[in-house]
Amino acid sequence: MTKASTGDTVRINYTGRLTDGTQFDSSAGREPLQFTLGAGQVIPGLDQHLEGMETGEKSTVTIPPEAAYGPRREEAIQTIDRSGVPAELDLKVGAQLQARTADGQVMPITVVDFDDKSVKLDTNHPLAGHELVFDVELVDVVKAA
Template identity: 70%
Template sequence: MTKAKTGDIVSINYSGRLTDGTPFDSSEGRAPLEFKLGQGQVIKGLEAHVAGMEVGEKSTVTIPCDEAYGQRREEAVQQLDRSKIPSGMELAVGSQLQARTSDGGLLPIVVVGLDEQSVTVDANHPLAGQDLVFDVEVVDVKAA
């Protein structure tokens, strides 16, 4: 059988959980996740783990946070003056917003606190700082 290698299109079924067993994502009930190995389309640790696997192969891997979504960065939590938020926008803790970056891209942020004068937002990925456990099954490998 063909082993997945850089440049191949790989399809996997997966389920992801935190090290305490809390599930955070799964392909169950959806089409398999398809990505091109070596393109950074999935987290680094998952991509590295799938490289070399064959169709039908199943495995479990624990990916350290540095090979997933990185460490939590306290500088990614910022307090904004409420006047910088468009008027009429309904805000609550947990609201998901997007901020424009200096290069024109969009950055997802979450409201983590608010009062009359300010809004505190967090730009960290929700899984930042977490080691992740994946159960993986390679469903298909299309050669480059």
């Protein structure tokens, strides 16, 4: 069996859930997720967990917020002028929006509150502050050249 190590291309089947059992993502019904181990393409805790796993191996890992999307930060909740939000957006509390950062990354934003003058936005990742539980199966390992 082939063991996964940093730099290898890996393919995994996975289900991600919160510690209360709420599922937030899964590869079920899709192609396995493919990425380069150790390249920062997935959360650090998942990268670290897969290191040393063998092809075909299944496991469950609980990842703390610090090794996932980080802690929730109160300073990430901001109030902006209503004119800063496109008028055609149908704002609703809890609505998920996206913005681009200066370096072109897509950043998820949640509408917390709004009125005619302002909009309160939470730029924390929706999974920030949560322990995440992943059931993973290492489907394939392509060794780095």
